[in-house]
Amino acid sequence: MSLKIQNIIPQIQAEFVGNKSSASIDAISIDSRSLQNGSQTLFFALVGTNNDAHIYIKDLIEKGVQSFVVNHIPDNCEGKANFLIVGNTVKALQQMAAYYRGLFHFPIIGLTGSNGKTIVKEWLNFLLGPDYNIIRSPKSYNSQVGVPLSVLAINEQHNLGIFEAGISTGSEMEKLEPIIKPTIGILTSIGSAHDEGFSSLEEKIKEKMLLFEDSEVVIYQKNDTVDSCISKNTKAFTWSFLSEEADVFVFKTALINDNTSIQYQYKGNSFELTIPFQDKASIENAISCLMVLLYFKYDEKTIQNRMGLLYPVEMRLKVKNGINNCSIIDDSYSSDFQSLKIALDFLESQNKRQKKTLILSDIFQSGLTNEDLYSKVAQLIVSNKITRVIGIGEVISSFENKFTNCITFKNTEAFISSFDDLNFNNETILIKGARTFHFEEIVALLEEKTHETVLEINLNGISHNLNFFKSKLKPKTKIMVMVKAFGYGSGGFEIAKLLEHHKVDYLGVAFADEGISLKNGGINLPIMVLNPETTSFAAIIQHQLEPEIYSLKGLRAFLKIAEQKKLKHFPIHIKLDTGMHRLGFEHNTIDDLIATLKGNQTIKIKSILSHMATSDDLEHSDFAHSQIDLFEKLSSKLMTELEIKPIRHILNTSGISNYPEAQYDMVRLGIGLYGVSNDSEEQKYLENVGTLKSVISQIRTIPAGESVGYGRRFMAEKPTRIATIPIGYADGISRGWGNGVGFVTIKNEKAPILGSICMDMLMVDVSEIDCKEGDAVIIFGESPTVNYIAQKLNTIPYEILTSVSQRVKRVFYR
Numbered sequence: 001m002s003l004k005i006q007n008i009i010p011q012i013q014a015e016f017v018g019n020k021s022s023a024s025i026d027a028i029s030i031d032s033r034s035l036q037n038g039s040q041t042l043f044f045a046l047v048g049t050n051n052d053a054h055i056y057i058k059d060l061i062e063k064g065v066q067s068f069v070v071n072h073i074p075d076n077c078e079g080k081a082n083f084l085i086v087g088n089t090v091k092a093l094q095q096m097a098a099y100y101r102g103l104f105h106f107p108i109i110g111l112t113g114s115n116g117k118t119i120v121k122e123w124l125n126f127l128l129g130p131d132y133n134i135i136r137s138p139k140s141y142n143s144q145v146g147v148p149l150s151v152l153a154i155n156e157q158h159n160l161g162i163f164e165a166g167i168s169t170g171s172e173m174e175k176l177e178p179i180i181k182p183t184i185g186i187l188t189s190i191g192s193a194h195d196e197g198f199s200s201l202e203e204k205i206k207e208k209m210l211l212f213e214d215s216e217v218v219i220y221q222k223n224d225t226v227d228s229c230i231s232k233n234t235k236a237f238t239w240s241f242l243s244e245e246a247d248v249f250v251f252k253t254a255l256i257n258d259n260t261s262i263q264y265q266y267k268g269n270s271f272e273l274t275i276p277f278q279d280k281a282s283i284e285n286a287i288s289c290l291m292v293l294l295y296f297k298y299d300e301k302t303i304q305n306r307m308g309l310l311y312p313v314e315m316r317l318k319v320k321n322g323i324n325n326c327s328i329i330d331d332s333y334s335s336d337f338q339s340l341k342i343a344l345d346f347l348e349s350q351n352k353r354q355k356k357t358l359i360l361s362d363i364f365q366s367g368l369t370n371e372d373l374y375s376k377v378a379q380l381i382v383s384n385k386i387t388r389v390i391g392i393g394e395v396i397s398s399f400e401n402k403f404t405n406c407i408t409f410k411n412t413e414a415f416i417s418s419f420d421d422l423n424f425n426n427e428t429i430l431i432k433g434a435r436t437f438h439f440e441e442i443v444a445l446l447e448e449k450t451h452e453t454v455l456e457i458n459l460n461g462i463s464h465n466l467n468f469f470k471s472k473l474k475p476k477t478k479i480m481v482m483v484k485a486f487g488y489g490s491g492g493f494e495i496a497k498l499l500e501h502h503k504v505d506y507l508g509v510a511f512a513d514e515g516i517s518l519k520n521g522g523i524n525l526p527i528m529v530l531n532p533e534t535t536s537f538a539a540i541i542q543h544q545l546e547p548e549i550y551s552l553k554g555l556r557a558f559l560k561i562a563e564q565k566k567l568k569h570f571p572i573h574i575k576l577d578t579g580m581h582r583l584g585f586e587h588n589t590i591d592d593l594i595a596t597l598k599g600n601q602t603i604k605i606k607s608i609l610s611h612m613a614t615s616d617d618l619e620h621s622d623f624a625h626s627q628i629d630l631f632e633k634l635s636s637k638l639m640t641e642l643e644i645k646p647i648r649h650i651l652n653t654s655g656i657s658n659y660p661e662a663q664y665d666m667v668r669l670g671i672g673l674y675g676v677s678n679d680s681e682e683q684k685y686l687e688n689v690g691t692l693k694s695v696i697s698q699i700r701t702i703p704a705g706e707s708v709g710y711g712r713r714f715m716a717e718k719p720t721r722i723a724t725i726p727i728g729y730a731d732g733i734s735r736g737w738g739n740g741v742g743f744v745t746i747k748n749e750k751a752p753i754l755g756s757i758c759m760d761m762l763m764v765d766v767s768e769i770d771c772k773e774g775d776a777v778i779i780f781g782e783s784p785t786v787n788y789i790a791q792k793l794n795t796i797p798y799e800i801l802t803s804v805s806q807r808v809k810r811v812f813y814r
Contacts, residue, residue: 012086017078025040031345036383045071073085097179100151111186112211113188117164117188123285128292153337163182167207180211184217190208202229217235221284222245248290251263276308286307326425329346331430334432334435340432343432360390378402392433411437412441419445453727457812469667478506483495492517500524505526505666512529528573532549534557550584555593573608574608575609607648612651631650631662649668652668676786690781691782692727692778692780695775699772702719721765740753746778786801
């Protein structure tokens with residue numbers, strides 16, 4: 001991209017205030033935290049329900065950004081940069097992308113649907129890549145903001161585009177259509193995702209089809225409802241398993257070993273191809289790709305050869321523990337310029353070590369000359385402060401001189417041969433490679449070895465849930481997020497780092513050692529310790545943690561240490577007991593509390609808080625309101641008598657939803673961040689965060705009359721196929737979940753747990769499931785959910801999550 005501000009102004013209907021309308025723009029940004037922001041970046045200050053990027057403009061100007069799209073100029077910023085003032089910055093971003101799209105006239109494939117968009121996009125990129133210079137949406141950038149950012153990455157060397165569009169409610173697609181303006185449309189599978197945003201399936205299909213209003217052709221599985229939604233000016237190119245009236249009739253699919261044979265009729269002739277998948281979704285996605293190849297008039301042999309090489313698409317950036325105290329960010333299946341920028345931003349958001357290493361393969365389909373491409377890559381690496389670069393590939397090796405502290409290898413085998421000499425230690429390593437380089441072998445070398453059970457943490461889900469609860473808050477209400485108990489079992493540091501990236505106001509931990517661990521890891525957010533023991537006060541002070549004080553004894557002990565250390569205005573938090581009767585100053589101790597604190601200069605009361613006992617149960621709303629009333633009375637008395645204005649907070653996750661009038665200055669978000677609500681309606685809007693996964697170790701068939709497990713608690717009444725899973729009560733699985741009470745999910749089917757759960761293993765019935773040793777097993781996640789397990793075990797989701805043992809490896813992904 002290379003545009004002048006003066007060209008952009010009329011396209012987004014902006015008022016220009018600045019001194020250089022001729023300034024050049026070579027990058028667009030919406031993220032103030034990105035290290036890639038520079039003097040030729042145009043920053044769009046987006047305004048969300050609970051976030052306003054205008055507050056970061058002053059800092060960005062100091063960092064060298066010179067041009068902004070805003071809805072107002074922040075105080076003390078006028079005259080310091082170029083400002084394009086618009087009514088709505090999101091709309092302006094979309095308008096600019098639509099204008100930019102109009103500058104290019106090559107074929108664009110647009111994808112929409114409920115499922116399969118990203119997989120079809122990546123497969124098409126692979127299938128068409130040998131013949132085209134393709135620009136495509138990075139990862140799953142298919143939203144109202146993601147689509148324009150994807151399109152704005154087009155350059156003059158591209159000759160084919162593949163962009164996906166996702167919507168969750170009506171009126172969204174009409175905004176995306178002029179941005180993508182597809183010449184070829186693909187409607188993938190229509191499922192139940194985002195059903196709540198539409199009154200009917202027909203309404204949802206009609207909304208999605210708006211993307212193809214001006215397309216020359218639309219590819220889809222033949223369906224009467226879809227047929228009726230197509231524009232009269234648009235050609236339909238259809239396929240079907242059932243109707244010979246479709247352009248492509250798939251008359252037979254057959255499973256052969258681990259493959260599927262697809263036999264189809266097209267233009268009166270029969271053809272056959274084989275794909276290396278067996279599941280229904282992959283077969284349908286592959287047929288969508290086949291339709292594009294047919295439309296592009298590829299010959300039968302090329303279709304057969306390329307479709308046979310399709311591969312599983314990894315859509316996630318994963319964070320893993322590595323050898324020698326390293327952290328690994330695994331993005332080992334793609335290498336293009338746009339996804340590199342995203343991965344580097346992710347590296348910064350998750351980095352906890354000073355040293356940062358990038359292992360990078362040759363980059364394909366950039367649309368740039370190699371000289372320009374690797375010059376831009378070098379600039380990215382400098383701006384992201386990468387310590388060491390390891391390049392792998394013939395091309396990147398020839399440009400080694402563009403990088404500082406760089407070593408290159410011609411191929412992955414050469415890197416592996418030299419692995420022992422590279423000294424990976426105490427660093428964060430981003431592994432970014434095209435599939436052909438087999439960087440998964442590098443990941444395997446660097447990854448810390450643990451057993452095959454993992455707890456996968458969806459960082460996007462955490463971000464989504466955080467934003468969901470933030471949307472319920474008043475604009476000035478602060479938010480403290482609880483990361484105690486190892487982030488409710490999910491992983492304390494990685495989640496804290498993400499929350500710091502999201503600029504939450506406070507973190508809350510239970511004990512001092514949890515806070516110390518976060519501070520030692522580089523977390524700079526203020527951290528409140530909820531249950532500080534007096535023996536930990538010195539460590540709390542040393543590590544700049546902030547203790548919750550809940551008794552006169554504790555207060556006096558802390559004041560004594562604070563005075564010895566000659567502290568001044570050290571932050572503390574005063575806990576009031578308004579009815580929970582667990583910890584806190586009761587009403588009859590308030591006068592003594594005031595007397596002790598009055599005139600004291602060693603400490604500063606940063607906040608006053610209390611904890612609600614029944615915020616999740618509206619049957620006890622009278623009691624909840626009595627707690628709120630008492631908190632108001634006691635905290636007001638403290639504020640008046642001590643002449644202070646601290647932060648006040650009483651609401652936890654359930655309180656945020658059920659008692660919004662009591663938000664005060666801050667709320668404390670806990671279990672809701674991790675995707676759990678006791679309200680079934682609210683649960684629909686939260687994303688699952690944690691998925692506990694394992695694998696099948698062994699499968700056997702036992703005859704009728706044989707037993708399974710300790711105590712022979714399960715006796716087979718008929719021949720039964722048994723799978724053993726390497727996870728047990730030492731990993732956090734309750735023994736009460738065994739013997740037919742609970743189940744795991746294998747190949748999307750329920751497998752009942754048989755007999756007693758062992759310390760390190762459990763056994764399940766797979767008699768009706770087509771599975772094999774090594775197949776993945778879901779212990780909890782989407783099904784069964786932690787809510788479901790908690791209900792069956794007569795406990796709460798907190799216990800299920802926090803019981804997952806530390807020996808279970810945590811894998812974080814986006």
